Amino acid sequence: MDVEVRQLRALLAVVDAGTFTGAAATLRVSQASVSRTVAALERALGARVLQRTTREVSLTAVGARVVGHARRVLEEVAAIERAAEQTRGDVRIGYAWAALGRHTTAVQRRWSDSHPGSALVFVQSISPTAGLTEGTADVSVLRRPVSDARLRTALLGVERRYAAVAADDPLARRRSVSLNDFAGRTVALDSLTGTTTDELWAPPAAPAATRTVRGVDEWLTVIAAGQALGITAEATATQHPRPGVVYRPVRDAPPVPVWLTWWTDSPPPDIEALLQLMCEQYASGTPGGPRGR
Numbered sequence: 001m002d003v004e005v006r007q008l009r010a011l012l013a014v015v016d017a018g019t020f021t022g023a024a025a026t027l028r029v030s031q032a033s034v035s036r037t038v039a040a041l042e043r044a045l046g047a048r049v050l051q052r053t054t055r056e057v058s059l060t061a062v063g064a065r066v067v068g069h070a071r072r073v074l075e076e077v078a079a080i081e082r083a084a085e086q087t088r089g090d091v092r093i094g095y096a097w098a099a100l101g102r103h104t105t106a107v108q109r110r111w112s113d114s115h116p117g118s119a120l121v122f123v124q125s126i127s128p129t130a131g132l133t134e135g136t137a138d139v140s141v142l143r144r145p146v147s148d149a150r151l152r153t154a155l156l157g158v159e160r161r162y163a164a165v166a167a168d169d170p171l172a173r174r175r176s177v178s179l180n181d182f183a184g185r186t187v188a189l190d191s192l193t194g195t196t197t198d199e200l201w202a203p204p205a206a207p208a209a210t211r212t213v214r215g216v217d218e219w220l221t222v223i224a225a226g227q228a229l230g231i232t233a234e235a236t237a238t239q240h241p242r243p244g245v246v247y248r249p250v251r252d253a254p255p256v257p258v259w260l261t262w263w264t265d266s267p268p269p270d271i272e273a274l275l276q277l278m279c280e281q282y283a284s285g286t287p288g289g290p291r292g293r
Contacts, residue, residue, distance in 0.1 A: 005077055007041035008070040010034050011049060012134070014057060015067055016127050016192065018214040025217075026126050071133070078135025079266070089118040091268055094130035094137025096193035097216045100258075101159065101235025103281045110277055115270065126193055126215050132261060138268040142259045143195045143233055152264040154275055157282025158255035161195075162237045162247045164223050164230035171229070172246040179252055180205045188213045188228035195256050196231045220245055233258070258282065 013023035014034065024031040042048055049063030059067060091111075093099070099122045100107055108120045125131030130140035132151065146153060163181070165171045171181055179201055187207040189196055198210060211228045213219045216236065222228045224244035233256040237247035260275055262268065 003041060003044045005074065007037050007044065008073055009134070010037040011041055011063070012067065012070055012074065012127075014038060014050060015059065015063075019057060022126065022214055022218075026124075074135060075133050078133065079263075081135055090121050091118065091270075091274065092131075092136065092138045093120055093122050094125045094132055094140035095122060096124070096126060096130045097143070097195075098233065098235035098239040099141060100156075100278065100281070101233070101238040103278070103285065104239070107278055107281050110281075111274070114273070114277075118270075120274075128192060129261065130193070132263070139260055139262040139271070139274070142261050143235075143256050144193075146259070146261055150264055151261050152267070153259045153261045154279075156258045156260055156275075156278045158257050159234040160255055161231055161250045161253040162234055163250050164220070164232060164237070164245055164247055166224060166226040167244050167246050169226065169229075169246075171248065174248060176249045176251045179250060182207045182229060182231070184208045186211055186228045188219050188222050188230050190214060190216075190219060194219070195233050200231070200253065216240055 010023065010027065013026045014020055017023045017026055020031050020034050020038075023034045027034065038050060042050075045062070045066070047062040048060050049066055051058045051060050051063075104122065108122075111118065111120045123131055123137055125134065125136050125140075127134055128144075129146060129148070129151070130142060131137035132140040133148070141156075142153070143159075163171065163177045165177075171177050182201065183205045185207050186209045187196070187198075188211045189198070190213050191197075192214065194213075198206065201207065207229075211222060213222060219230055219232075220240060220242045223230045224242060231250060231253065235258075260278060262271060268274075
């Protein structure tokens with residue numbers, strides 16, 4: 001039995017999401033389908049690649065060796081698809097948490113008006129490049145640095161940071177909060193795709209503990225339950241309202257840069273027009289002028 005691309009994609013989705021449930025949401029299939037696909041990969045390889053328990057999923061020794069090769073295979077498949085699809089009308093824009101926030105709809109409508117027959121399709125992907133290197137996006141919106149030399153980035157603008165707190169938390173009664181208000185509290189962090197690290201705080205005001213989460217849904221769930229506080233970009237507050245969660249601006253936190261990222265050697269058609277449109281939209285509503293690098 002030969003190894004199939006869909007099997008490698010399922011493996012990486014489980015590794016990146018941390019659970020079969022999260023992988024199913026990323027791939028937009030059922031959890032049972034993901035389990036069957038990974039099992040088929042293991043039969044093809046003749047070895048287990050994932051260690052499953054009732055509480056977590058982790059790579060086996062074989063899986064740890066396979067996963068790097070799997071990423072490179074999918075990157076090559078994505079390159080083949082890009083080469084064959086340069087004339088496609090729609091542009092797939094990957095994002096991990098919240099696309100362009102309050103600018104999303106305006107950018108989509110302005111693009112459709114100026115490019116008849118083409119649409120901006122936003123695709124959520126829980127990966128460091130928001131689906132770009134996995135082949136599910138033509139360009140990606142990122143809010144954390146990317147060091148891959150094969151990718152080109154341009155700054156679209158910046159967004160204010162917001163705290164997310166349970167509706168019954170005393171901080172929810174304030175109009176704004178400061179970084180010092182997180183001292184002694186637990187903060188939920190997504191180290192894979194989130195915009196916050198513990199380096200945001202100076203030691204005297206540092207949170208007492210952090211809680212690792214995977215993706216925005218899990219982040220919101222633990223916050224609504226009062227198990228942690230969160231801090232995020234403005235776009236999350238705009239696109240992810242949740243009963244039981246209140247967002248408040250963090251007045252002394254540095255802003256979050258928002259980047260557009262694409263493959264240097266195969267940019268999508270009209271990338272300059274897309275970049276200009278997004279930069280104009282951010283410049284019209286946020287401080288700071290865009291620039292590229």
